[in-house]
Amino acid sequence: MLKYAxxxxxxxxxxxxxxxxxxxxxxxxxxxDSLTGEIDPRNTNPKYIQEMRDKLGYNDPMPKQxxxxxxxxxxxxxxxxxxxxxxxxxxxxxxxxxxxxLGFASILITYMLAFxxxxxxxxKPYTLGDNLIxxxxxxxxxxxxxxxxxxxxxxxxxxxxxxxxxGSVAIGLTDGTFEWWMSRLHHVFLPxxxxxxxxxxxxxxxxxxxxxxxxxxxxxRTARAKGTPEKKIYNVHILRNSIIPLITFLGFDxxxxxxxxxxxxxxxxxxxxxxxxxxxxxxxxxxxxxxxTMMFSFLTLVGNLIADILYGVVxxxxxxx
Numbered sequence: 001m002l003k004y005a006x007x008x009x010x011x012x013x014x015x016x017x018x019x020x021x022x023x024x025x026x027x028x029x030x031x032x033d034s035l036t037g038e039i040d041p042r043n044t045n046p047k048y049i050q051e052m053r054d055k056l057g058y059n060d061p062m063p064k065q066x067x068x069x070x071x072x073x074x075x076x077x078x079x080x081x082x083x084x085x086x087x088x089x090x091x092x093x094x095x096x097x098x099x100x101x102l103g104f105a106s107i108l109i110t111y112m113l114a115f116x117x118x119x120x121x122x123x124k125p126y127t128l129g130d131n132l133i134x135x136x137x138x139x140x141x142x143x144x145x146x147x148x149x150x151x152x153x154x155x156x157x158x159x160x161x162x163x164x165x166x167g168s169v170a171i172g173l174t175d176g177t178f179e180w181w182m183s184r185l186h187h188v189f190l191p192x193x194x195x196x197x198x199x200x201x202x203x204x205x206x207x208x209x210x211x212x213x214x215x216x217x218x219x220x221r222t223a224r225a226k227g228t229p230e231k232k233i234y235n236v237h238i239l240r241n242s243i244i245p246l247i248t249f250l251g252f253d254x255x256x257x258x259x260x261x262x263x264x265x266x267x268x269x270x271x272x273x274x275x276x277x278x279x280x281x282x283x284x285x286x287x288x289x290x291x292x293t294m295m296f297s298f299l300t301l302v303g304n305l306i307a308d309i310l311y312g313v314v315x316x317x318x319x320x321x
Contacts (some may be wrong), residue, residue, distance in 0.1 A: 008308070012301045019297045020073070024066050027286050073294070079287035083280070088287045092273065092295075098168045099272035101188050102195070102265070107253050109196030114203035114246075121204065122211025122242070123234055133204065140201030148194050149267035156190055163190040166269035191268040195261050203249060210242035247310045253303070 053059050057068065072079065078088035121130040157165035164170075168187050173180040214220065215238055223233050262274035269275070273292060280289040 008305050012298070015301060016294070016298060017070075020070055020294060021066070023290050023293045023297075024069060025062075027290055028062060028065070030284065069290070073291075078291045081285055081288050083283045083285040083288070088291050091276070091288055092291065095271055095273050095276050098188075098270065099265075099274065101184065102192055102261075102270065102272055103253075105188055105192035106195040106199070106261075109192060110199045110203060113196070113200045114207060117200070118204040118207025119211065119234075119239065121208040122215070122238075125208070125212050130208075133208075137201040137204050140198050143198070145194070145198055145261065145263045146267055148198060149191070149264055152190055152194050153268070163187075168271050188270075191261075191264050191270055195264050203246065206249075207242060207246060210244075211238055214238045214241050247307055250307065250310065 057065055060068075069079070076089075078092075080086065081088050081091050084091050117133050121133050124130055153165045156162045164187050168184060169180060170183040170187075173183055211234075215234075220233060220237060223237055224230075228237075262278055264270070265272045265274040266278055276288065277292045279285070280292065
């Protein structure tokens with residue numbers, strides 16, 4: 001297992017280098033730069049803009065810009081945000097706790113609901129309860145995230161006034177106090193529920209279908225013929241094999257925890273990495289944009305590695321050499 005993990009980690013290096021080239025090239029091919037919006041003959045000297053471009057290295061050849069960026073990046077120097085005028089690490093560090101809270105809350109909601117609903121539907125297929133869960137799942141699969149978010153804000157924020165419609169914490173509270181933490185949970189609850197419920201639909205259907213499929217296999221018939229209790233058959237034999245496909249989702253959910261939901265964070269004006277990524281694209285904040293993209297790419301590779309390792313943990317028949 002350790003040998004396999006080490007081999008996969010070494011294999012990430014060329015993939016990350018290739019990703020860095022693609023990310024850098026796409027960022028530079030975008031029209032304009034972070035200084036484009038400041039060009040106004042009425043209040044800005046064009047000579048000053050030109051001097052700033054030279055100072056930031058925007059006029060250097062592309063290969064030189066890339067090697068300078070990747071060298072600094074490998075040393076942990078991500079540059080300075082052209083929008084916030086502070087190091088990129090500080091910009092990301094301010095948003096990361098909000099995204100982690102939103103990600104963990106939504107994934108907790110997703111897996112809890114998907115496990116219980118998928119287990120119920122798989123054990124009692126084609127019943128009224130299964131059809132009801134299936135109908136809700138199809139609604140969750142068909143409703144876009146921005147529609148669900150807008151509807152949730154309209155109903156629970158504007159009409160019922162149960163939850164705030166934006167922000168991550170109330171103004172004027174002292175960091176670390178009980179009221180501060182309760183305010184953070186209050187602000188994150190609605191976007192986490194919207195994000196978690198939409199993801200629950202596909203998870204539930206996967207688990208349900210696998211339970212039904214595994215319940216018809218020979219080893220289940222043999223267990224029933226031996227008089228094994230039905231509860232033990234489902235909880236030990238069937239369920240353990242049925243949750244293996246969900247391990248793939250768990251690996252990719254690591255990326256979802258960090259990257260957050262761009263659409264959900266934007267709709268709820270939730271200050272997380274997803275919203276920061278979208279803002280960096282619109283403002284051409286290249287240091288932040290490229291750092292976030294590289295972070296998401298690295299976490300995707302790590303998520304795949306964790307998913308493969310968990311396969312071997314859940315199913316002893318799978319061996320990683």
